[in-house]
Amino acid sequence: MNPLHWLDPGMKIKRWILLGIAGVFSTSIGIAYILKSFPLGKLRTFPLLFILLGMVLMVIALRQGFISLISCLGEGNEALESFPKSLSPYILKEKIKIKGPKIVVIGGGTGSSVLLRGLKKYTSNITAIVTVADDGGSSGKLREDLGMLPPGDIRSCILALADTEPTMEKLLQYRFKEGSLKGQSFGNLFIAAMNEITGNFEEAVRKTSDVLKVKGTVLPVTLEDIILYAELKNGEIVKGESQIPIVAKEKGQKIKRVSIEPSKVEPLQYGLKAIREADAIILGPGSLYTSIIPNLLVDGIGNEISQSKALKIYVSNIMTQSGETDGYSVGEHIEAIVKHAGNTQKPIIDYVIANNGEIPDYLIEKYKREDSSPVTLKEEEVSQSTYQYIIDNFVEIKKHYLRHDTDKVAKTIFQLIADEKLIWDKTRLLDYNYIKSHLREKNNKRNQS
Known part of the structure; x- marks a missing residue:
């Protein structure tokens, strides 16, 4: 040689x-x-x-x-055969994530961040498209004082996809308890500082993601400053994302529709490209009118989703939200999403992931005191629906709060992609022998052809 x-x-x-x-x-x-x-x-x-x-x-x-x-270590690479077995499972996991399905998650806040933590275990090709309509809390203060887009939901999604030390995550989640910074999140200040340095919010988000070694991409749905409005059933108009649930609850009125000002805003082109190339697009979970729907009001988003060849999946909330979705069923959540997406040429939802797991009585009472109740799943909605329902127990209890079982939801989504898109079973990610056998089989087929 x-x-x-x-x-x-x-x-x-x-x-x-x-x-x-x-x-x-x-x-x-x-x-x-x-x-x-x-x-x-x-x-x-x-x-x-x-x-x-x-x-x-x-x-x-x-x-x-x-x-x-x-x-x-690509498909069929000979190095796979001779690489040390002690490192092979880890290397293969990372390799498969890099080659994993392209997932787009549309929403914001806690719901999206919980889901992202589950999805990142199976693929690195994740794009989170996040609302920028928030005007309350620490994000609202930074938006008002610095004239920047609200960083709160962006921060939550970045941390969900980050590959960072627990101490760093605690630091970025830390909220000051005293002084002029009381209530302010350090992570929000970090993004605000990056925004000042770069002079561009999109670049600030990208740089922050680089620093925190994010597995995937986090994007604001638009770079334009938008204000969310809601029309209640009695015709009253409420201004501001943070005020909508408060006023609706005070007036005892349900939300009829929401809109944004300005009404015509440009989406981020990278976001549209991600939707166009996705294997699966996921809406929710999260606040219906203040996290999910505001994204669909941005020009082109709804139509791009409908035109995409991806699987369109809606992950329903487990509990209703006071002032937003009081008494809503799963079907009413879907109806609101479809109505606000506009006149799309094709459906924007194919599959619905809904919970039927039992919730302990003490938690029912706890949430009842907060004017929240389980999202109902009506039999007629399922039997007469044009959507495919995937119904299971997706409840997880953490520190006396209800959350989606993020691992189970993620596995359900990837199994669905495997079945519908003919992609091999990513839920067997940790099975080294299965992965090795699969890669060899694909390589043999390619050589024969």
Whole structure:
């Protein structure tokens, strides 16, 4: 074998090995000079620069080399057969995530962030399209004081997709308890500072995602400043996302429709592209009128969803929301979404994931005190619906709060994609032997063809 073949392009690892060697060499020169000059009692700056440069080069080489190592393990790659078994399951998991289905989640707030934490275990190709209609709380203050888009829902989705240390997540979720910053989230301030540095909210979100090693992409639905309005059943108009549920509850009126001002706003083109290329588009869970529907009011979003070849899935809420969806059934949630999506050429929902799990009585009472009750699932809605219902127990209780069982919802979604899009079963992600066998089988078929 010609030893020069080692230099042929292939796994793209050799360049990083050489860069790492250069880093070691640079660091060694710096350390050697320091040791030589140290007795003289006079230390110059340039040896420290050599050491710093060397360390930077070694970190870059280590990081990029590992990325190249993961990416080289494609379908049928021979390296898969000889790679150490101790690392193979991890490498394969990351490789499969990189090659995983393209998922778009549309919404905002707690609902989207909970779902994203489950989805990221199976694919890295996730795009979260997030509402920017929030005008309350700490986000509202930053929006008013700095003239920026509200960062709160964006922050929640970034953290849900982030691959970061628990301490860093706690830091970014921390809310100040005293002084002029009382109630303000450190994560919101971080995004606000990044917005000031970059001068662009989209770039600020991207830079924040890079810092936190986000597995996927988080996008605001638009970069324009929008205000959410609601028309109640009695004809009264309520201004502001934060005021809508409060006024509706005070007046004892249900929401008839919501709208945005200005009425014509441009969506982010990257968001439209993600919808167009998606394998699955997920609406919800989350606040119906203040998190999910505002996204559909932005020009082109509803029609782009309908035109996409992706599976369109609605994940229904488990509980109603006071002042927004009091007494709503699953069908009434869907009806509101379809109505606000406009005259789309095709349906924007194919499948509905709904809960029928039992909720403990003590939690029913707890939520009842907050004017919230379980979202009902009516038999006639299911039997007469044009949508496919996937009904199961999706309830999880955390610290006496009801949440979706994010792992079960995620597995249900990926099984649905596997069945409908003829993509192999991603829910068996941890089965090394199954994955290895599948990759070999696909490679053999490709060679035969």
